Structure formats: structure tokens, C-alpha cells
Amino acid sequence: MQTSNIAGFLKKNTMVIALVLVVIIFSVSTGGKILLPQNINNLISQNGYVFVLATGMLLCILTGGNIDLSVGSVVCFTMGIGALILKAGAPTLVAVLAMLAVGLCVGMFQGYWIAWVSVPPFIATLAGMYAFRGLSNVILGGYSIGVNNETFLKVFGGGADCYIPDFLHGSGLNLTCMAAGIIAAALVIIMTLRSHSIRKKLGVGSTNMTGDMVRLVIICALILWITYKLAQYKGIPSVLVWIALVLLVYGYITKNTAIGRYFYAVGGNEKATRLSGVNTKLVYFRAYANMGLLAGFAGVLAVARASHAEPTYGVGYEMDAIAACFIGGASAYGGVGKITGVIIGATLMGVINQGMSIMGISANYQSAVKGLVLLVAVLVDVLSKKENA
Numbered sequence: 001m002q003t004s005n006i007a008g009f010l011k012k013n014t015m016v017i018a019l020v021l022v023v024i025i026f027s028v029s030t031g032g033k034i035l036l037p038q039n040i041n042n043l044i045s046q047n048g049y050v051f052v053l054a055t056g057m058l059l060c061i062l063t064g065g066n067i068d069l070s071v072g073s074v075v076c077f078t079m080g081i082g083a084l085i086l087k088a089g090a091p092t093l094v095a096v097l098a099m100l101a102v103g104l105c106v107g108m109f110q111g112y113w114i115a116w117v118s119v120p121p122f123i124a125t126l127a128g129m130y131a132f133r134g135l136s137n138v139i140l141g142g143y144s145i146g147v148n149n150e151t152f153l154k155v156f157g158g159g160a161d162c163y164i165p166d167f168l169h170g171s172g173l174n175l176t177c178m179a180a181g182i183i184a185a186a187l188v189i190i191m192t193l194r195s196h197s198i199r200k201k202l203g204v205g206s207t208n209m210t211g212d213m214v215r216l217v218i219i220c221a222l223i224l225w226i227t228y229k230l231a232q233y234k235g236i237p238s239v240l241v242w243i244a245l246v247l248l249v250y251g252y253i254t255k256n257t258a259i260g261r262y263f264y265a266v267g268g269n270e271k272a273t274r275l276s277g278v279n280t281k282l283v284y285f286r287a288y289a290n291m292g293l294l295a296g297f298a299g300v301l302a303v304a305r306a307s308h309a310e311p312t313y314g315v316g317y318e319m320d321a322i323a324a325c326f327i328g329g330a331s332a333y334g335g336v337g338k339i340t341g342v343i344i345g346a347t348l349m350g351v352i353n354q355g356m357s358i359m360g361i362s363a364n365y366q367s368a369v370k371g372l373v374l375l376v377a378v379l380v381d382v383l384s385k386k387e388n389a
Helices: 002-012 014-029 037-046 048-062 071-087 092-115 121-140 150-155 175-202 209-232 238-256 258-268 270-275 280-306 317-327 339-358 363-388
Strands: none
Touching (some): 037 048, 037 339, 048 258, 048 280, 071 092, 071 280, 071 317, 092 121, 092 280, 175 209, 238 258, 238 339, 258 270, 317 363
């Protein structure tokens, strides 16, 4: 029984263990440089768009392994629109709402063809990838457009001063950042214990307290360690607040709402879900509408980070998002995947990128390594499906 529990724990937390091992390997390979406070801060700031896009991509994948190839182009398109609006002197709120609205409209447009006209998602979004890349070039005129709105840049993470102020005024250590880490760890403990209590009461799911506690200790230790490192630098970057907000909102939707569970149901068995009275076409439409909305928000974070927009931005963003989902445990067949997996997958991708960059490894080899990691993650999913068949 004990051996079975250990095997179950290892299988359930394969990618968490892989992430820890990768961090250890790069820590040794870089002489500890990857664990410096500034590099951890850069890891979060540079990969903000991956966390946001992967969250939306997960909803598409859940519906049956479907993906959205257009998100990189849509990010570039919304970046261009936002840069033009800010250049015209419009307030930050107007620019952000416009970018979100454009992203949502794009998602609804593509969702319509996919859900109600039954155009395959691959084809519909491939068309969108070409179309919106071209439109990005048109609105930008082929040139780079700078963003100088200080409020926009500070709120959404661009520049050197985009951090939450230290309200507790620590000496040498950002106490506000540490307090936030302690609160976050406490919330994780409360939610884990509550979830375990509910499962035990209803007699559903795993009730293995040992596995839950081991996972809880690892998560809390990781949260406190990251916040301690950030506190040694400048504290909480603004972009981290937005990433956390997106992850929490969509984590709640997918886990605790009927709308969220429909994504899993459609991916698990679309015909049975439809016969049970669920409007499956609306589920597909919502998945791609949300993907467009989050692509618009990723555009907000990306243009704030870069402080300008140009036609070449967003290339490969869709691949980073897709890879983060599959590496994080989403099934290529649909119906399986969690927001926590998105966090693990995006973090693992970021660690690999940054670790190899610090080591001076070329971008070509970085792409090759990421491709191999993605292949291994999907192979694990395929082989586990064969075992259960």
C-alpha cells in the first residue's frame, strides 16, 4: 500500500519534480546565478505573457486538444492598437479597455467560425495568425511606436520602477513582499485543508493526507523562498500581481463553476455532454472568446514590458503557451489539465530559457531543448492513456 501511494504521488507530481531537478541542474551549471534575486525577478517579468496566454490556451485544449495558433499575432495587433492610442494622448484606462475589447472581439470572431460554422480550430486560427500579423504591420506602418505614458508603464510592469511599494519600510529587505508571501502560503494551507476535508466528507477523490501534506510543504516552501528572493531585490513586480489575478480568477472558474466544468466535459466526451443538455457550441465559443480576451491582456503586459510596439512582436508566443500547457500536464486529447499545471509548465519553460541564456547557449539549441521537453511531456500523456486503455 505504501509503495502504491509513493508511486501515485510521483506520477501525480512528475512535472513538479522535473521542475525542481531542472532548477538544481541550472543552479549548478550557472554557479548559482540563476537563483540570484534579480534573475528570479527577470524570470517572472519576461514570461508574464506566457502565464496569461497559457491560461487561455488551456481552455481551448480542454475542449478536445484544440489550440489557437493566432494568439501571437493577436498580441502584436493589440500592442499596436494600444501604442497608437497612448501616443494620441489617451488615458491609460482607455488604452487598456480598447486592447481588451479588440482581443475579445477577435476571439469571438474566431469562436463563431469554430463553434457554429464548424471550421476546424487549426484552420480558423491559422487564418487568424496570418491575417492579424498582416493587420499589425498595416496599423504600425512597418515601424516601431514607442510608449511614454508613465502611469501605463508603472502599472503594467514596464521600466525599472514598476514594483509594489514597501509599505512596511523594511531595512535591506522588502517586508511588504515577505508579508505577501506569508499570506499567500497561509491561503494555500487553508484551501488545501478545506479541499481535503470536503473530499473526505463526500468520499470522493484522493483522501491521502500524507501526499497532500508533502505537496503542501513543497508549495509553501517555494512561495516563501520566491518572495524572500524578490524581497532582497525590489519586491513584488507589478506584472506578478496581474499574473496572479489572472491565474486566480481562471483557477476558480475552471474548478468551482459549472461553466468551467463544461470545458472538461466537452473534452472528455462531447457527444455525452451534448446529450445531457449542455450547449457544446457555446462552450467552444467561450473558450476562444476567453483566449482572445487574454491575448489582449497579454498585449497590455507585453507593450508595457517593451515600452514600444513593432510588427515583429509576438512571433512564437502561441508555441510558448501551447508548450506550457502540455508540459504542465494538459492532455493532448482534451478533458485534462489544471491552472496549477500551467504555472508549472510556464515556469519550467522560463527556467530553461533563462538557464541556457546565462550559460551562453544559442537560441537555436534553446529551441531544440524546449522541443524535446515538449515531446517528452506529450509522450508521458500518450503512454499513460495506453496504460489505462
